[in-house]
Amino acid sequence: MSDDMQLLIDLHLRNVRQGPGSDSATEMALALAEVQAQAGLQVADIGCGTGAATFCLARHLGGMVTAVDFLPDFLTELNKRAERLGLAEQIRTVEASMDALPFEDASFDVIWSEGAIYNMGFADGLKAWRRFLKPGGVLAVSELTWLTEQRPEPLTRHWNDAYPEVATAGQKIRDMETAGYAPIGYFPLGTESWMDTYYRPLQQSFADFLDRHDHSEQAKALVNAEQAEIALYETYSDYVSYGFYVARRLPD
Numbered sequence: 540m541s542d543d544m545q546l547l548i549d550l551h552l553r554n555v556r557q558g559p560g561s562d563s564a565t566e567m568a569l570a571l572a573e574v575q576a577q578a579g580l581q582v583a584d585i586g587c588g589t590g591a592a593t594f595c596l597a598r599h600l601g602g603m604v605t606a607v608d609f610l611p612d613f614l615t616e617l618n619k620r621a622e623r624l625g626l627a628e629q630i631r632t633v634e635a636s637m638d639a640l641p642f643e644d645a646s647f648d649v650i651w652s653e654g655a656i657y658n659m660g661f662a663d664g665l666k667a668w669r670r671f672l673k674p675g676g677v678l679a680v681s682e683l684t685w686l687t688e689q690r691p692e693p694l695t696r697h698w699n700d701a702y703p704e705v706a707t708a709g710q711k712i713r714d715m716e717t718a719g720y721a722p723i724g725y726f727p728l729g730t731e732s733w734m735d736t737y738y739r740p741l742q743q744s745f746a747d748f749l750d751r752h753d754h755s756e757q758a759k760a761l762v763n764a765e766q767a768e769i770a771l772y773e774t775y776s777d778y779v780s781y782g783f784y785v786a787r788r789l790p791d
């Protein structure tokens with residue numbers, strides 16, 4: 540693994556979340572999904588990081604949550620936290636890439652993924668994961684979304700370069716329909732899901748992170764890149780957020 544990747548893991552490992560989101564947003568998506576809690580429920584959390592959403596799902600849904608990530612350090616941390624929270628019995632971790640999931644068809648009642656599907660692309664992810672859902676099962680994913688049709692040019696240019704699939708909710712919902720899902724609902728994450736639960740704690744961790752790495756040029760460059768991303772978000776939060784999308788798998 541590259542030094543840059545190791546640094547990125549070290550920066551994010553200690554935090555509650557590795558991307559925008561919050562328990563209240565997860566709960567709102569659960570309310571939209573109207574999944575009834577039950578012991579036998581099979582849930583997957585793909586790109587789980589250290590498990591913020593995994594724990595929320597386990598608490599609210601009962602059942603078994605399969606937490607998937609391709610970074611073993613995050614999964615080790617997730618398992619430690621699950622023990623501390625008394626949720627270990629309900630959670631199993633699977634180290635796998637989201638584009639090669641090792642599951643049987645129709646394994647899950649619910650597939651969840653917060654801030655992660657972009658790693659394989661929204662449309663490709665929807666298509667690839669569909670077969671792992673039982674017909675009628677629920678998919679809930681958060682994804683970078685334009686909040687407005689018209690936007691400042693520098694913002695549009697930045698995200699079109701960094702993630703060309705960025706689009707409005709209308710387009711994302713259309714993508715779900717095309718991929719064989721019936722959309723149930725969408726809502727944009729509020730600024731608290733970016734600032735209070737993700738960016739502020741991250742900023743508070745920069746000093747210790749730089750100390751751990753003797754203020755190396757690489758570590759400073761990573762912190763500067765994160766600060767630039769935060770500044771971009773703060774400047775343009777009226778125009779861009781993550782959208783939470785909830786849909787049901789249609790039968791074949």
Ligand SMILES: C[S@@+](CC[C@H](N)C(=O)[O-])C[C@H]1O[C@@H](n2cnc3c(N)ncnc32)[C@H](O)[C@@H]1O
Nearest residue numbers: 556557558586587588608609636637653655658
């Ligand atoms: C922005 S973080 C979100 C983590 C977590 N869902 C949260 O909201 O805190 C994206 C996660 O996707 C994982 N990831 C990235 N590419 C992946 C891949 N190809 N397969 C599985 N996980 C991946 C990363 O390791 C990371 O944990």
